[in-house]
Amino acid sequence: MAQFSPDHKARTPFFSRPAVRRFAPFVLVTAVALIFIFENRSDVEIRLLVPIVTMPLWGALLIAWGLGLLACVFTVRRRASRHSRQPR
Numbered sequence: 001m002a003q004f005s006p007d008h009k010a011r012t013p014f015f016s017r018p019a020v021r022r023f024a025p026f027v028l029v030t031a032v033a034l035i036f037i038f039e040n041r042s043d044v045e046i047r048l049l050v051p052i053v054t055m056p057l058w059g060a061l062l063i064a065w066g067l068g069l070l071a072c073v074f075t076v077r078r079r080a081s082r083h084s085r086q087p088r
Contacts, residue, residue: 033065034065036061037058037061037062037065038058039058040057040058040061041056041057041058042056042057043055043056043057044056044057044060046060
């Protein structure tokens with residue numbers, strides 16, 4: 001039987017680490033979203049205020065997904081910076 005030194009720390013299982021638990025759902029949702037986006041390959045007409053643009057549906061969905069991702073990143077960073085401020 002192996003003996004451990006007194007300063008040996010037990011290893012935390014990979015999926016119980018906080019960073020992995022936060023990142024895993026993002027990877028799963030991103031994979032499903034990208035599969036959905038690239039499976040929709042038909043053309044679609046989109047009205048942008050005045051002009052009508054014809055583009056592949058996957059392109060429109062990818063743009064919407066990217067804008068949603070940017071909004072999420074902006075919100076999370078803003079929330080993190082607001083909570084890290086010290087009260088005056």
